[in-house]
Amino acid sequence: MSGDNEYKIMVWGVESGRCMRVYWMAEELSLDYQIIPITSRSGETLTADFSTLNPVQKIPVFKYGETIISESAAIIMYMADKFPLPEGFCGGKTPELKAIISQWCFFVMTELDAHSLYLIRRHDSLREVYGEAPEAVASAEEYFTKQINAAAEKMTGDGPYIMGSSFSIADILLTSCLDWAVAYQLQIPPKMETYRALAHDREGYQKALKITYPNGIPATMLRSSK
Ligand SMILES: N[C@@H](CCC(=O)N[C@@H](CS)C(=O)NCC(=O)O)C(=O)O
Structure with missing residues (x-):
């Protein structure tokens, strides 16, 4: 991640496997991005500002310039189309x-x-x-x-x-x-x-894991009845 103040890429959401998909992709592509570390069921996805970004009130949300995308799969599909892919990454040329x-x-x-x-x-x-x-x-x-x-x-x-x-x-x-x-x-x-x-x-997986769960994997991610 860069220390640049003019971030072009912003990602909302941490402590969720769906958010990790976005960080993993960003790390595979060696992108610079800013994290807005909001979490689910904390009230942070329900604010007026966040609801404007994603009326569905869920993380992750991705912003690049004026483009705002939610849905983890749609976000990483967009990233594969938008940014240069490294050697050994298949974006689907045909x-x-x-x-x-x-x-x-x-x-x-x-x-x-x-x-x-x-x-x-x-x-x-x-x-x-x-x-x-x-x-x-x-x-x-x-x-x-x-x-x-x-x-x-x-x-x-x-x-x-x-x-x-x-x-x-x-x-x-x-x-x-x-x-x-x-x-x-x-x-x-x-x-x-x-x-x-x-x-x-x-490497991208390991970096994304630390970024997504800076305090370790929360107990709520695990199964409670088993
Ligand atoms: N299909 C969506 C699911 C997103 C989703 O369910 N996000 C959860 C966190 S993993 C969330 O934001 N929950 C907010 C809440 O329920 O308060 C995706 O893949 O991005």
Whole structure:
């Protein structure tokens, strides 16, 4: 990060896996950025100023000049299109390559994040806020297992990453959900364990982890009922 006063990139949000996706991407691209370290359920996402940036009142939010984007996947997709990519990073040079990256991103964001892990988070870890729903949680766990095993089978390329030897935004999203699943003590297939360990070795991941969780991973990120 630079000490320059004229930051062009600003990122709102810390202490969340969704925010870490943005920091990881920024570190992969060696970008300079300013962090506005607000957290969820602290009231900071509900202020008038923040609501103007994102009426949905959620982090992360990204600003570059006049461009303001929310939704972690949309943010990192934009970053891949907007900024120069380093050697070994696959942005999807052809529509076909881009479609495969998008296919994985949408799969992770819908099947793993929204339909499975976030449901467990809302109705187990945050049940005081969103209400208890043990049957829905059990079903989401089962669904996650089915989908992550299917994803492991689908990863048939030369590896080690989703797009082969090149890293991509799909790897950021998938690793983020694997970390989330492991924090929730869900089983992931051995192939995904190996893949996750490799992603953790990346310098960008390690830097982003420290930036996202300056005080360590909060207990609320873990599963409360297990
Ligand atoms: N689909 C969104 C989800 C964003 C989201 O749920 N953010 C949480 C933190 S991880 C949040 O801001 N919650 C605010 C609150 O509930 O107060 C994304 O991927 O960016």
